[in-house]
Amino acid sequence: SIPLLQAARRRRNHLDLLSLDEAELKEQFVRGDGPGGQATNKTNNCVVLKHIPSGIVVKCHQTRSVEKNRKIAREILQEKVDLFYKGEDSDVFKEKKALEKKKQEKKRRAKENLERKKLFKEMQQLDKK
Numbered sequence: 001s002i003p004l005l006q007a008a009r010r011r012r013n014h015l016d017l018l019s020l021d022e023a024e025l026k027e028q029f030v031r032g033d034g035p036g037g038q039a040t041n042k043t044n045n046c047v048v049l050k051h052i053p054s055g056i057v058v059k060c061h062q063t064r065s066v067e068k069n070r071k072i073a074r075e076i077l078q079e080k081v082d083l084f085y086k087g088e089d090s091d092v093f094k095e096k097k098a099l100e101k102k103k104q105e106k107k108r109r110a111k112e113n114l115e116r117k118k119l120f121k122e123m124q125q126l127d128k129k
Helices: 066-089 091-128
Strands: 025-030 046-051 056-060
Touching: 025 066, 046 066, 056 066, 066 091
Parallel strands: none
Antiparallel strands: 025 046, 046 056
């Protein structure tokens, strides 16, 4: 189930996801890591959110605002919990698969275009001779 959890990301519509119960969440505020210097080293604006029944932990330090980080962490955790319980039936998983398929199709078309260009250049060189 770990690869499924990696499919979670921020989505624009949260219509068909499992809801989170605040009683099942444990929230901590810690110092973030990474670049940012004093703004990062002296403020506890990184949110660590744990869903107790599933054991899923999310750490969010995307913005300097604690409130925004809390909101983003809950969205990400909601998607991961949905993936954890629904698995391949989850909308998050289906959306990720659709994006992968679209990416593969785009890559295939680019490869075909490259082959056509090579053939065209070869034909031009033969015509010149």
